[in-house]
Amino acid sequence: MTTLPEKTDKSLGLVIDLDICVGCHACVTSCKEWNTGGYSAPLTDQEPYGEDPHGAFLNRVHSYEVDNAHWKGTVHFPRSCLHCETPDCVTVCPTGASYKREEDGIVLVNPDTCIGCKLCSWACPYGAREYDYDDGVMKKCTLCVDRIYNETIPEEDRVPACVKACPTGARAFGDLADPDSAVSRNVAARDGFNLLDEFGFKPVNKYLPPRKASDRTPQVATEPAAPETGSALEKLFAWADRALSR
Amino acid sequence: MTGSPKIETSAPVGDEMKQTTCYMCACRCGINVHLKTGADGKQVVRYIEGNRNHPVNKGVLCGKGSAGIMQHYSPARLRAPMKRTGPRGSGQFEEISWDEALEIATGWLGKVRKTDPRKLAFFTGRDQSQSLTGFWAMKYGTPNFAAHGGFCSVNMAAGGLYTFGGAFWEFGDPDWDLTKYFMLFGVAEDHASNPIKIGIGKLKSRGAKVVSVNPVRTGYNAVADEWVGIRPGTDGLFVGALIHELFRSQQIDLDYLVRYTNAPWLVIHDPGAADDGLFARDGDGNPLVWDAAAGDFGNGKAADIQPALTGSRELPEGRKARPVFELMAERYLGEDYAPEAVAERTGIPAEQIRKIAAELAHVAFKEEIVLDRPWTDWAGRKHDKMIGRPVSMHAMRGISAHSNGFQTCRMIHILQILLGSIDTPGGFRYKPPYPKQTPPNLLPHGAAGDIAPEMPLGGPHLGFPHGPEHLLLDGDGQPNRLDKGFSWDAPISAHGLMHMVINNAAKKDPYGIDVLFMYMANMAWNSSMNVPGTLDALTAKDDNGEYVIPKIIYSDAYYSETVPFADLILPDTTYLERYDCISLLDRPISEPELVADGIRHPVVQPDRDVRGFQEVLIDLGARLKLPGFVKEDGSAMYSGYADYITNHERKPGIGPLAGWRGEDGDKSCVGAPNPDQIDRYIENGAFFGLHLDPSHAYYRFANRGYLDWGIEKGIRLSPEPTIMQLYSEPMQKFRLAALGHGARQPPDRARERIRTHFDPLPFWYPPFEEQMTTGYPLHAITQRPMHMYHSWGSQNAWLRQITAQNRLYVHTSVGAEHGLIDDDWVWLSSHLGRVKCQIRLMDGVNPHTVWTWNAIGKRRGAWGLSHDAPEVKEGFLLNHLISELLPKGGGGYRYSNSDPLTGQAAWFDLRVKIEKAESAGTEPLFEPLGEDVWPDRPQTLAFGRQWKEPAE
Amino acid sequence: MHPAYSVILFTTSSGAGYGLLFWLSLAHLAGAQPVTGWSFFTGLLLALGLITLGLLSSTFHLGRPERAWRALSQWRSSWLSREGVVAIATYAPAGLLWLLALFGGPAWLTLPLAVLAALGAVATVWCTGMIYGSLRTIREWHQPLVPVLYLANAAASGAVLLVMLQAFAGRDIRLASLIALLALITAGALKLVYWRRIDADPGAYTVDMALGLEGVKRQLEPPHSRPNYVMREMGYDVARKHAETLRRTVLIWGFVVPGVMLAFQALTGGLGPVLMPVVVLAAAAGLVVERWLFFAEASHVSMLYYGAERA
């Protein structure tokens, strides 16, 4: 079943607002913390206290400097699996461990059947899959499949760990196949876009661009005409010299 | 296989969930700690998430908090009390029992208390129990106590409290829900870590404009709609120019000024007189104003008058007096503050300054907010509306960590006040128990007369002098505090000067000490200026080969750089293992409309021989028989910290916690101790919150309802309104002393310094290091990484992967000028020394500025990291370049590298030059710290495997 | 891409094995290799040996070798799976042929088996090539030429081995040498074309596309201080100059040296037993370096997130 589902009932995914993300890494560590004990436990770290510390993280935050007509400055850029609709990371898998779920479109690795051949990570243009050198299997964003349906946690908390943690609200979770979902509406309103759209994997996750700074600038009325004569000080005093009561 | 494999999607997170308060930083968010029993039957922390009901974080959790597990299980945790066996720094320790440790400590401390209590210096760092540590130090009777505020943010606290009775820092919040225009000065992260993030998220989503004033464009400043890449240390000029523009375009809230500030108060103009520059007052000491209605002088505090803002008046006795408003207008309309005049120094084009001023005024006055919410003002007059000026500001260490920070901070507040935006809808809001009086009527204690063997201090150590009469001096006018706080060097050092303690003690200037007692402060590394000098001080010996600082007691929870320099180690628990009290008497977690406090309680039991420091301090208090810690019969008054939290009363009915007071827990804020109080807190998620009446939500400086309610709740002392002090009379009092008036006279070397800087109206002056050094063209500053808390983060297996090495960020133009490319190594030198670091080029930084992440560099041997860790080989600190003393000034005296008013450490005054280095690797490299007491570190860390049922 | 030695050994050794199997089968069909002949037997043995060595070493590349059998299940979509299936399938005719070479067997049996073996060899090598050729994320690999290159290299290395066997068997090796020479020239020529192509192609994807933002100037801060798996695996980078010298090594040792010697033999038919071991070693060295470069020179699209400007 590494052949992709014809269509999925839902397309669950994340919408990330680059206009708001401050690059705090809360989504990075909350993801690590949840998932190292969750569906794809553990997320092993090599040399955790040594010279070359590196471990499996399912979500990472870069920052870039960007300079274009709308936006000049630093952009913080979270990156995790985009749960593409037509990704090769699934079809190249020789074992079927890598699969896309029919019910919700989540792309998962079955840790019990993965042989750790790494081919899926080669097939992912987004660098979203991380091999666990110690566990010998591939790890990737699970969209917190073990949270979003979890009946043992309060309804309002049935969202991915990164979404719940994100202090600025730059991350949203929902069904992007449903045009009326909050996420879809926001994507439409804010010109949400795909990463590397040209590649054609049809990512489900969407990104919202930094807003034009000019959108926020108050339209300032022209200054009140001050009396012609006298120094700025005299004008000010003249203006301030009026009946003012407590 | 066909179809998706069945997977378990409803596995319980853990087998138990306990709620407490995070302490990965000082923000103090509510957390749900999920515990799970491993195969070995031991309960292990499975997951930590935000508590949705908590007032601080409302369910979110930052990058640090989410990595709490790795902090709690850090291999660098201390395991037992230790006695030093080798030389200081060797790390040679012997693990001892708590009994022995406490006996040693009691012996040392007892002897000092019986002879000369000044010879104990007790200073605390990241501490959040200052009401306990301060109370303990008071009862002990040493003048030498303070927390870390002096090197942290005292400029902000004092700048605010002397001006409007509140402050930035944790004492107030922008009105996140109503603000339309938000200016952020010099903030990368700040204490209100999650609230600011939540707030910025709200503003951006609501379409409010965010303007960031910061030399660096990252983090909050990256998402700002407008970035003002100011040159460090020049905000006073920029803000002055904004004020200049407001005055010039006559866009000021005159009604607000007249009602709530001292703008109309008359200032005596009589050069040379002992009261020149003080307020003209009537017989009862009330400030005089000119009452336009009566055509006569009137009581500046009275309600039923029409105070004039302009016009020089002749006082009855024939002297001239002018309203504050005029003096202020003269200053800021002066040429020095014209946009053109400041553009070059600040690096901000005049047009941009004008534009921002115009936008501020537009939003404040043309987009004013009117809430149909009745309230009663201080004079009992009813108002049916609340008028709001939806312009808010927040500022922190970018302002405070400069030697001109106090005056700059005051100037920002003046800007807010001129716009009428303080504690009005959409503006900057107080958090209870603020506002206080301006300045608060809380005075410092610890002058020579107050100190005697076995005698408690008459009151708290720290306070807010109203004039020279409140300085803490000895018989011959010299500092009576080791850190020279509240002396002529730093007269209003409301938080002390922790950054001077070690070096002063080693120089015996003003005097030597016997015991240095420190808690939660990494003073041998990232928290000290001039680290090499500090290490010398800690290990300095006298002629008989004895350490000049004879005894050092230190409480840390981890093997930090400071531990090896202590003689006696009192190992603390982690934040999940102990009781803590987040008290209104200390640094509260209130929200603008919510009086709040909270606790921590043990959610997991220590697996080491460690004790919560507060438990230890209370035990020591009892062993030393300190009043307040023992009963009449000399037996211990408290069984432990929980007992103290519950039963200690600072005043009748007022204790550490405000919630569920009274025998049956039905009283809040004021009430008898309640034996079940802590259980109530635990049931409620480890916090207490008391909502304010909506009519008390704004105008609290003059809101009758709030003022009376505040007194009833014990969070306010005076029913009087808080009158904003645009013109600060206490400053003028110090200045008059410098001019030779009054009984208390500064030493001559200090006269000019005080006369200049104690200006009652805020002004800008160049930071001292800039004034006193040449040949260092660049500013060098640090930023807090959002995912690291000072030095602690690097022991965290997850956090250190994000930043295991800090780079020096250099503007592309500077790179080009010096032929530097990414990853080059450079020497960075200041007048104190030099460090070698690796660079990265960027555009989003002020061209005259280089910067790096704070406290990433580590010393070899500390924090349980391997000796070849990137933090050690490539990470670096700017602290090695920052001198704790200024170069010799006039008279050859070396002042501390601090604000001349508050003593705030001037970290960001640092000036440097940059040269390409030939070799890689950071320098200086200090001797590795000994690691005698070392657990071995794992090669791989597969946290969570224990819960995975074996596959296949 | 990170050149993993297990994979290099796997592809080169199994390639040579399948090449040899292919030529032996053809030779048998052409009657040049009688089923009972000593060289047919040892040839098949060598071929199967190299193939098996290759397949085994490929499992060292796996995180969970004990689960390797699972790799046979997804032949519908996965070239790796297909390769496994075809490789194992090919064992059947090849193995049988070898048994028959031991005990002798009738032509109506050996000839069809030889056909199957030859087809199996081609199919397997084609699958190997397609594992790489199908990866759109790596422009140096995602080319029609790639599986052809794999075939050409397999054919050349197999032919060279066959010549050596012939020489040891003391047969006339002029024709065989000529065939090997032609195979070698084809492979070399294709490689030159391949290199020209990848050098000419700047990469279709840019960092702006990767981020979906215009005017990306630089990565200011990577997500972490030390390389993560993705950077270690996909971020491998060989210096241009270094690559140039290695390419020359490939041409000289993999093609020129063996080519000259084969030409000499094709003309004179002499010195085979002496020269051929040299030819084989030279070609082997050349092809291993070639395969190392095939990985080292491959750039991955995901590196756009880590500072690459095009891919």
Ligand SMILES: Nc1nc2c(c(=O)[nH]1)N[C@H]1C(S)=C(S)[C@@H](COP(=O)(O)OP(=O)(O)OC[C@H]3O[C@@H](n4cnc5c(=O)[nH]c(N)nc54)[C@H](O)[C@@H]3O)O[C@H]1N2
């Ligand atoms: N994650 C995390 N949070 C923390 C801490 C931590 O270590 N980590 N530490 C806590 C502590 S103790 C404190 S005191 C607070 C401090 O919190 P912040 O006030 O955010 O302190 P810094 O991170 O030093 O940020 C100072 C900012 O001021 C800018 N700056 C420097 N000089 C100037 C100047 O002259 N003008 C202007 N306008 N800006 C300037 C710097 O670029 C930087 O962005 O954070 C607290 N919160």
Ligand SMILES: Nc1nc2c(c(=O)[nH]1)N[C@H]1C(S)=C(S)[C@@H](COP(=O)(O)OP(=O)(O)OC[C@H]3O[C@@H](n4cnc5c(=O)[nH]c(N)nc54)[C@H](O)[C@@H]3O)O[C@H]1N2
């Ligand atoms: N260059 C530069 N230097 C700076 C600053 C800067 O901006 N730039 N900022 C300055 C400022 S504002 C501050 S506040 C200081 C902060 O400096 P510090 O107050 O010293 O903060 P930390 O570095 O975190 O050191 C706190 C110590 O407390 C220990 N600790 C952690 N948790 C516990 C616990 O639960 N119990 C006990 N007993 N100990 C614990 C840690 O191990 C560490 O040794 O740094 C100052 N230094």
Ligand code: SF4
């Ligand atoms: S948690 Fe939110 S704000 Fe922080 S880095 Fe992730 S997405 Fe950005």
Ligand code: SF4
């Ligand atoms: S992002 Fe990568 S791993 Fe995720 S579905 Fe798309 S291709 Fe596959």
Ligand code: SF4
């Ligand atoms: S690594 Fe695992 S999931 Fe990825 S392709 Fe190989 S077997 Fe499939």
Ligand code: SF4
């Ligand atoms: S959805 Fe879950 S797994 Fe994916 S990035 Fe967020 S936290 Fe990590």
Ligand code: SF4
């Ligand atoms: S801000 Fe982060 S680290 Fe600080 S208390 Fe809140 S969750 Fe903990």
Ligand SMILES: [Mo]
């Ligand atoms: Mo601080």
